[in-house]
Amino acid sequence: MDSMGIMARKPMAADQALRLDNQICFAVYSTAHAFNRVYKPLLDRLGLTYPQYLVMLALWERDDVPVKDLGERLFLDSGTLTPLLKRLEAAQLIRRTRSTEDERVVLIALTPQGHALREKAKAVPQSILAASDCTVGELLAMKDEIVALRDRLNAALGE
Amino acid sequence: MDSMGIMARKPMAADQALRLDNQICFAVYSTAHAFNRVYKPLLDRLGLTYPQYLVMLALWERDDVPVKDLGERLFLDSGTLTPLLKRLEAAQLIRRTRSTEDERVVLIALTPQGHALREKAKAVPQSILAASDCTVGELLAMKDEIVALRDRLNAALGE
DNA sequence: CTCAATTGAATTGTGCGCAATATAAATTCT
DNA sequence: AGAATTTATATTGCGCACAATTCAATTGAG
Numbered sequence: 114m115d116s117m118g119i120m121a122r123k124p125m126a127a128d129q130a131l132r133l134d135n136q137i138c139f140a141v142y143s144t145a146h147a148f149n150r151v152y153k154p155l156l157d158r159l160g161l162t163y164p165q166y167l168v169m170l171a172l173w174e175r176d177d178v179p180v181k182d183l184g185e186r187l188f189l190d191s192g193t194l195t196p197l198l199k200r201l202e203a204a205q206l207i208r209r210t211r212s213t214e215d216e217r218v219v220l221i222a223l224t225p226q227g228h229a230l231r232e233k234a235k236a237v238p239q240s241i242l243a244a245s246d247c248t249v250g251e252l253l254a255m256k257d258e259i260v261a262l263r264d265r266l267n268a269a270l271g272e
Numbered sequence: 273m274d275s276m277g278i279m280a281r282k283p284m285a286a287d288q289a290l291r292l293d294n295q296i297c298f299a300v301y302s303t304a305h306a307f308n309r310v311y312k313p314l315l316d317r318l319g320l321t322y323p324q325y326l327v328m329l330a331l332w333e334r335d336d337v338p339v340k341d342l343g344e345r346l347f348l349d350s351g352t353l354t355p356l357l358k359r360l361e362a363a364q365l366i367r368r369t370r371s372t373e374d375e376r377v378v379l380i381a382l383t384p385q386g387h388a389l390r391e392k393a394k395a396v397p398q399s400i401l402a403a404s405d406c407t408v409g410e411l412l413a414m415k416d417e418i419v420a421l422r423d424r425l426n427a428a429l430g431e
Numbered sequence: 432c433t434c435a436a437t438t439g440a441a442t443t444g445t446g447c448g449c450a451a452t453a454t455a456a457a458t459t460c461t
Numbered sequence: 462a463g464a465a466t467t468t469a470t471a472t473t474g475c476g477c478a479c480a481a482t483t484c485a486a487t488t489g490a491g
Contacts, residue, residue, distance in 0.1 A: 127394040127397070127398075128394075130394075130397035130398070131329060131332060131390070131393060131394065131396075131397065132329075132333065133326070133329045133330055133333060133345065135412070135415075136329070136397075136415075137404075137411045137412075137414060137415040137418070138304075138307040138311070138400065139326060139329075140415045140418040140419045140422065141300060141303050141304045141307060141418060142304050142307070142322075142326070143346070143347050143422055144300050144418050144419075144421060144422040144425070145297075145300045145301050145304040146347055147347070147422045147425040147426050147429075148297040148300060148301070148425060150425075150426075150429055151425050151428060151429060152297070163301075167292070167298060167301070170290060170291075170292045170295070170298075171292050173290060174291065174292060186292065187292075187302070188302050188305055188306070231290070234290060235286040235287075235289075235290065237290075238286070238289035238290065238295075239286075239289070241297065243428075244424070244425055244428035244429075245296075245421060245424055245425060245428075246424040246427075246428065247421065247424070252296045253294070253296075255296060255417055255418070255421065256294075256295075256296040256299045258414055258417075259296070259299040259300060259303050259414070259418070260299045260303075262303060262404060262406065262414065263299065263302055263303040263306045265403070265404055265405040265406070266303070266306040266307060266309075266310050266403055266404060267306050267309075268405075269310060269402075269403035269404075269405065270306075270309055270310060270403075
């Protein structure tokens, strides 16, 4: 339909914008899967899936927290977290208890095994760093850019 | 590179490395979800999910291709693609036919409706660009960095 | 030419991710 | 206090992702 001329001012022709290779979202999407595949053999040894590992990371920083709290830190809702947390409970890594102050709240706390797993997990970031073939500095810089993008996307959702 | 000397490669303390906020993988993971949420209302109008949209992007560039071919372009396997493609077929956007030369191969071709949908999809990248609140140049630069990271991760898997 | 190995898809089972809905507890508003 | 609203979690249903397995078609070695 549209040929040249009027399109000259546009930042990118629509045809180009639809190319798979030009999509930053596909880059992010496929990189997330690549991370998942690199993590898998490492996390198998801990008996965790990648999302479960993220939950454990969050809990190692602060536990005895409501599900809601975890959800906000991880950008996940109860539909995802409830079954995941039940599996972590079945694996004896966490305990789920109703708060006595507010009976709607379920507090998530680490068990001794859950705390202990942290020591085994300490080796994981090293292996990921090696697989990424980047320096810590490069990764941290890229992380900051990506987080800034994520936060702008999330801000756009709120409007 | 490495003008900062040996410090640039010094690994960070294991405690720091386990912090959720320091994980580039979490940045990528949570950004992928943020993209998904931004795309959802746009793709709902096309009747597509985000992975289905990626498949259509790939097919708009080149169709009449084996499932295997699509899988390599999208980094997905038949376990993911087979049911997804059946849904696209049910939606009349593609046709799945066995190759006559090699009966193992299923060729994926766009229907007229599948081709036509491309026009409606042209508006999507603009909306994403707006939500990202970045310039095209910034996004393309970031994309290249992320793709380079993805390719190094995938290379590490092959070893 | 035969039979073992390989290849391309499909199938099965598990675990996210999220929308929509449900439910019960807490809060707010008359 | 009682009703309406809000809040925190749980449930259901659908669609990915991916490992593991199956199966038929093709290729390759002897």
